[in-house]
Amino acid sequence: MPRAVPLFLFVLVIVAASGRPAVAQTSNATLNASVNGLARLSLSSAAISFPDADPDAVPSIQATPGAINLTVKARTLPGGTVTLTVVANGPLRSGIDTIAASNITWVGTGTGFSNGTLSAAVPQVVASWTGSGVRTGTQTFFFRNLWSYATGTYTLTMTYTLSAA
């Protein structure tokens, strides 16, 4: 019976020490992030050429250096529409001679990219999709080759417009 007291004491001391409460201090912070509207278009080439060819042998001339790679980056509202269009500044011109811009067509590849016919009057849709992100595609241009064209070196300028709404 006298040995029971020390054993009891030991058990109680251990329990009291292990019951020491863990403590914690907390502090809150708020993270704010601004994401602004932004759009960027990159073309792999700023110029294309249609080499001279016999209209009977090559009725449709493919542009060189081949397909243009387009990289389109846009940030927009959730569900917002991103649209890339192209318009010519006028017909192909060589001095006083002209060839209608509509004689130039293109084939588009890539999600959201479409085929089309160039216009000097109405911007034509090159690509369109919904939401922010980066899209890539290609455009391969073709020129309708006719015997009726006057000889010369013809040029025109195309303007691409990327918009997000």
Add this chain to the structure above:
Amino acid sequence: MKAFVTMLALTCVSSTALAQQLDLSLSTAVVTFPGSDPDTVPLVSAAPVQVTYRVRQNNRATWSLTILGAGDLISGPSRIDITNVTWVATPAPPFQNGTLSKTVAQRIASGTGNVNPSTIGSITFRLANSWTYSTGTYTQTVLFTLTAP
């Protein structure tokens, strides 16, 4: 029997008196990531946050400072996963770099024993910038917790 009661009472009082004392404060309650072009600023840094902390009566026990996101960054229907937020913390040690989580508190700093007087650490939060984010002003709360042992 009287001696036993006295000894037990002393043990309990001593344990309570030795409870750790922790202090934690932040230099700012708002961390702001400015709008930036993802091509030129792929990682958007916020102004550094100064963390002041003190640990007393901790003996040789460990202490740790953690952070937990209350959720993703939210702007209306849009979300940016909170794991896109990382931080760089100094001095190391006791501080360490890491990535925010909304499920598991992440350790920012840890050590053993006391930190007294108050000590300052610096945390710079960074947001991985992306073209895929929808436009908007995103917000979320993060919770800093200093614990011992």
